[in-house]
Amino acid sequence: MNLHLNGHEVESSGSVLDVCSKAGVAVPTLCFDARTSVGGHCRACMVQVDGRMVAACSTPARAGTRIETDTEELRQYRRDLAELVASEADAVGRAGELLAQCGADGTRYPKLDRSGTTDASHPYLRIDLSRCVHCRLCVRACAELAGQYVFAMTGRGADSAIGWGGSAFAATECVSCGACASACPSGAITDVDRLAPKTPDERVVTTTCGYCGVGCGLDVRVDHETIRAIDGAAGEPNHGHLCVKGRYAHTFVRHPDRLTTPLVRDGDRLVPASWDEAYARIAREFARLRGHVAVLSSARCTNEENYLAQKWARTALATNDVDCCARVCHAPSAAGLRGMLGAGAATNSYADVDRADLLFVVGSNTTASHPVVGQRVLRAVMERRARLVVIDPRRTELAAAADVHLALRPGTNVPLLQSIAHVIVAEELVDTDFVAARTEGFDELRDALRAWSPEATESVTGVDARLVRRAARSYATAAAPMQMHGLGVTEHHQGTETVRLLCNLALLVGAIGHEGVGVNPLRGQNNVQGAADMGCQPDLLTGYAPVADERVRERIAAVWGSPLPGTAGRTLPRIYDAIEHGDVRGLFILGEDVVQTDPEADRVRERLSELECFVVCEIFRSATSELAHVVLPGASFLEKDGTFTNGERRVRRVRQVLPPPGDARPDWRILLELMAATGAPQPFTSPESIWDEVRRVAPAFDRASYAAIDAAGLQWPVTASAPHGSALLHRSTFATAGEGKARFAIVEFVPSPNVVTRETPLTLVTGRVLEHYNSGSMTRRTRNAELVEADLLEIHPDDARPRGIVEGAAVRVTSASGAGHFVARVTSDVQPGVVFASFHFLESATNELTSGVVDRVTDCPEYKVTPVQVARA
Ligand SMILES: Nc1nc2c(c(=O)[nH]1)N[C@H]1C(S)=C(S)[C@@H](COP(=O)(O)OP(=O)(O)OC[C@H]3O[C@@H](n4cnc5c(=O)[nH]c(N)nc54)[C@H](O)[C@@H]3O)O[C@H]1N2
Ligand SMILES: Nc1nc2c(c(=O)[nH]1)N[C@H]1C(S)=C(S)[C@@H](COP(=O)(O)OP(=O)(O)OC[C@H]3O[C@@H](n4cnc5c(=O)[nH]c(N)nc54)[C@H](O)[C@@H]3O)O[C@H]1N2
Ligand code: SF4
Numbered sequence: 001m002n003l004h005l006n007g008h009e010v011e012s013s014g015s016v017l018d019v020c021s022k023a024g025v026a027v028p029t030l031c032f033d034a035r036t037s038v039g040g041h042c043r044a045c046m047v048q049v050d051g052r053m054v055a056a057c058s059t060p061a062r063a064g065t066r067i068e069t070d071t072e073e074l075r076q077y078r079r080d081l082a083e084l085v086a087s088e089a090d091a092v093g094r095a096g097e098l099l100a101q102c103g104a105d106g107t108r109y110p111k112l113d114r115s116g117t118t119d120a121s122h123p124y125l126r127i128d129l130s131r132c133v134h135c136r137l138c139v140r141a142c143a144e145l146a147g148q149y150v151f152a153m154t155g156r157g158a159d160s161a162i163g164w165g166g167s168a169f170a171a172t173e174c175v176s177c178g179a180c181a182s183a184c185p186s187g188a189i190t191d192v193d194r195l196a197p198k199t200p201d202e203r204v205v206t207t208t209c210g211y212c213g214v215g216c217g218l219d220v221r222v223d224h225e226t227i228r229a230i231d232g233a234a235g236e237p238n239h240g241h242l243c244v245k246g247r248y249a250h251t252f253v254r255h256p257d258r259l260t261t262p263l264v265r266d267g268d269r270l271v272p273a274s275w276d277e278a279y280a281r282i283a284r285e286f287a288r289l290r291g292h293v294a295v296l297s298s299a300r301c302t303n304e305e306n307y308l309a310q311k312w313a314r315t316a317l318a319t320n321d322v323d324c325c326a327r328v329c330h331a332p333s334a335a336g337l338r339g340m341l342g343a344g345a346a347t348n349s350y351a352d353v354d355r356a357d358l359l360f361v362v363g364s365n366t367t368a369s370h371p372v373v374g375q376r377v378l379r380a381v382m383e384r385r386a387r388l389v390v391i392d393p394r395r396t397e398l399a400a401a402a403d404v405h406l407a408l409r410p411g412t413n414v415p416l417l418q419s420i421a422h423v424i425v426a427e428e429l430v431d432t433d434f435v436a437a438r439t440e441g442f443d444e445l446r447d448a449l450r451a452w453s454p455e456a457t458e459s460v461t462g463v464d465a466r467l468v469r470r471a472a473r474s475y476a477t478a479a480a481p482m483q484m485h486g487l488g489v490t491e492h493h494q495g496t497e498t499v500r501l502l503c504n505l506a507l508l509v510g511a512i513g514h515e516g517v518g519v520n521p522l523r524g525q526n527n528v529q530g531a532a533d534m535g536c537q538p539d540l541l542t543g544y545a546p547v548a549d550e551r552v553r554e555r556i557a558a559v560w561g562s563p564l565p566g567t568a569g570r571t572l573p574r575i576y577d578a579i580e581h582g583d584v585r586g587l588f589i590l591g592e593d594v595v596q597t598d599p600e601a602d603r604v605r606e607r608l609s610e611l612e613c614f615v616v617c618e619i620f621r622s623a624t625s626e627l628a629h630v631v632l633p634g635a636s637f638l639e640k641d642g643t644f645t646n647g648e649r650r651v652r653r654v655r656q657v658l659p660p661p662g663d664a665r666p667d668w669r670i671l672l673e674l675m676a677a678t679g680a681p682q683p684f685t686s687p688e689s690i691w692d693e694v695r696r697v698a699p700a701f702d703r704a705s706y707a708a709i710d711a712a713g714l715q716w717p718v719t720a721s722a723p724h725g726s727a728l729l730h731r732s733t734f735a736t737a738g739e740g741k742a743r744f745a746i747v748e749f750v751p752s753p754n755v756v757t758r759e760t761p762l763t764l765v766t767g768r769v770l771e772h773y774n775s776g777s778m779t780r781r782t783r784n785a786e787l788v789e790a791d792l793l794e795i796h797p798d799d800a801r802p803r804g805i806v807e808g809a810a811v812r813v814t815s816a817s818g819a820g821h822f823v824a825r826v827t828s829d830v831q832p833g834v835v836f837a838s839f840h841f842l843e844s845a846t847n848e849l850t851s852g853v854v855d856r857v858t859d860c861p862e863y864k865v866t867p868v869q870v871a872r873a
């Protein structure tokens with residue numbers, strides 16, 4: 001529409017404020033933040049529309065109207081308003097600047113006394129209400145971005161104030177995301193980081209978070225070698241929002257524990273050495289052991305680094321024994337989805353959470369593990385009334401907000417999902433057109449499902465059949481039912497089979513191939529999708545090209561200028577077996593702390609000690625690196641260039657913010673130097689040149705040049721026919737054998753051999769908490785350690801009472817494999833008979849407890865079911 005803005009004709013739309021900002025005309029605002037709903041109560045953005053004074057943020061622009069933003073009347077109005085606000089608040093920051101610009105000097109009205117309301121209980125946030133301008137942006141940011149309700153406006157009139165329930169702020173339900181501080185215009189709520197004034201040398205580097213698979217964009221404010229603060233970048237996937245790890249947990253980068261020089265073993269010590277010495281030792285030993293050396297790559301590292309790691313294994317080291325932590329994580333998702341639908345990756349995008357009318361969350365503690373997505377789910381439920389079904393043995397934050405929570409017994413996904421499918425078929429809720437057009441094998445499935453009524457499985461799953469029916473009906477009758485799943489699906493004896501059942505459900509109701517639906521594994525590590533895409537697995541090369549396919553192998557060998565071994569290699573658990581049998585004698589680990597994070601820690605330690613040459617490339621000394629013969633100091637994600645691929649297949653740039661400390665080097669450079677030292681020199685000079693070779697090898701990245709992915713990244717495949725990437729897979733056909741149709745899976749239930757006994761009567765489930773990350777090597781070296789100080793054991797009051805266990809008590813947990821030590825949290829969020837613990841602190845020894853039982857298809861460990869006994873320590 002056309003309208004007039006300050007005398008010029010413009011074509012525009014939206015609110016009057018939108019029109020002004022699109023035209024670059026500044027309008028003062030206090031309570032406006034594009035990320036939240038419109039508040040419209042600060043009255044700072046008054047403009048004149050056809051002569052009338054209106055709030056620009058909450059007035060729709062209409063064709064033909066005349067907008068004036070800078071008349072004498074408005075200037076006078078703003079001066080008055082600014083004086084009033086200044087009499088109530090000593091605002092600094094954006095609001096302080098604005099009040100000064102409007103001509104307020106805080107002297108016209110008597111000053112209100114707001115002193116005294118400060119809070120410094122939180123490690124990252126400071127509150128000083130003497131600065132508060134009552135814009136309520138913190139209330140809206142907390143509710144709408146974080147899905148939390150920490151703040152409320154209390155009192156009336158002159159007595160009104162922002163409140164958080166009377167306790168110390170750190171004792172509230174706050175999830176420390178910093179959204180309130182990022183929205184606060186007045187300095188009333190601020191990051192501790194930001195209390196220091198801005199320096200002239202500060203610059204902003206946009207990069208990608210190196211923690212979880214959401215892959216948030218970060219705007220890092222840096223002054224020389226000091227990170228001043230981190231903001232969320234605009235655009236997908238996070239739209240300016242972050243969690244406590246991405247925003248605050250960055251001080252590990254300059255922690256004195258960082259590795260700054262190579263170390264080599266001298267008897268029972270690791271001593272500093274030069275890079276040349278370290279490389280010479282590795283080259284000599286790996287040449288001697290050629291064909292018997294395995295490589296474990298890192299989902300913490302970039303695509304470029306993962307590409308080099310597997311290329312090195314398959315060329316210079318002549319082995320397909322290459323794997324990564326996807327094995328212990330979402331390998332079942334990749335295998336299940338690839339087999340059923342033709343691509344081992346999420347079918348849809350995180351943005352689809354905003355389009356779904358039903359979210360179906362299975363075995364994912366989303367608000368802890370993928371907080372920015374989890375909070376998007378909470379928002380969909382609270383603000384948009386989307387329905388939510390959660391399948392999890394525990395009452396997670398999402399389960400507590402769900403319409404239906406199916407609190408199954410750990411390890412019973414198969415019978416539960418079969419029952420949901422049974423109801424969909426039995427109650428004729430199937431999308432018959434979709435099933436006819438795009439699937440095969442429905443008749444066999446219908447027959448196989450007969451035996452699986454919810455009433456028949458109730459005694460196995462422990463879930464009331466009526467609830468199962470309700471969940472099935474909700475899923476089948478929603479217009480846009482979107483699945484998301486986590487490790488509660490994959491880290492089980494039936495991991496891959498459970499993923500197949502999730503695909504069955506989506507296929508039955510046609511919830512695949514369009515927006516707001518799909519089967520979406522919430523990939524864990526920042527670059528676990530990428531590590532797998534690059535070929536860090538024993539049976540698939542870069543771009544999922546099967547090792548066993550000779551034509552494919554020859555094509556890649558031609559690019560690499562080197563023949564490739566033709567038989568699939570070993571998965572990580574089988575590499576340990578091979579060490580025991582002497583078939584693997586050397587091992588290179590890039591950024592993975594297997595002693596703390598693989599199951600049966602005792603056995604892992606034993607195997608690693610048997611190696612003749614064990615090399616670890618790390619940023620910190622770890623339980624694993626202590627066993628190495630050579631330790632190489634790598635660079636963290638804030639210290640190097642490259643790309644990460646998040647859980648929705650989005651390839652994003654990683655940009656260097658700081659130089660690595662001391663003599664540490666970017667891992668890509670270390671890998672290139674190792675390749676040269678072991679007889680496979682590479683032509684690459686930069687991460688970009690490595691990536692350009694990846695694009696030649698794997699067609700899905702053909703058009704994903706650094707220039708093309710520059711801003712918020714692109715989702716693969718990025719090809720000539722999809723140059724802007726693919727937000728959605730399987731739109732009209734599946735990349736499967738059999739005419740592009742998906743075949744329903746027929747699945748039997750094979751229960752885990754991990755069953756409770758008289759000596760070990762409780763089932764231990766292990767997993768994560770929001771504040772810490774995996775081995776904790778990074779988050780424990782930040783102030784997150786003040787937020788959560790130890791691994792807790794969640795135990796139901798009925799199990800705690802007879803054992804004399806009270807809240808906060810030290811407890812000892814024993815299993816057939818070993819013992820662990822935790823602090824008790826007595827809660828009915830876990831069901832009787834089930835206990836839950838995290839694995840972020842080495843001293844609790846969670847993985848001394850876990851077993852060698854694995855997923856039947858992919859060897860993914862069963863971290864979610866371990867029979868244990870618990871006693872007071
Ligand atoms: N804060 C934080 N975030 C992280 C990580 C971290 O360490 N800390 N790690 C990252 C990594 S590597 C990963 S893979 C992801 C993992 O993210 P999630 O998948 O959320 O991981 P978990 O907490 O291990 O397990 C998820 C849920 O599975 C449930 N569960 C257990 N058994 C069953 C079952 O039999 N059936 C069902 N339906 N559910 C079950 C558990 O109760 C738990 O709530 O998180 C990533 N993000
Ligand atoms: N009991 C139990 N155990 C589990 C799980 C569970 O649910 N329960 N979950 C499993 C899952 S899903 C996963 S993914 C694994 C994760 O297990 P790991 O991958 O072992 O854990 P992380 O702590 O993520 O990181 C590994 C190491 O990489 C280092 N690192 C970080 N960035 C870089 C870098 O840029 N370069 C280099 N060279 N090193 C770097 C860190 O210092 C850290 O020591 O844990 C598994 N273990
Ligand atoms: S940090 Fe996040 S959760 Fe905590 S009060 Fe602020 S917005 Fe709410």
Ligand code: SF4
Nearest residue numbers: 209211212216243246
């Ligand atoms: S949600 Fe994940 S990617 Fe985003 S800031 Fe938090 S840890 Fe980083």
Ligand SMILES: [Mo]
Nearest residue numbers: 329330524525
């Ligand atoms: Mo993971």
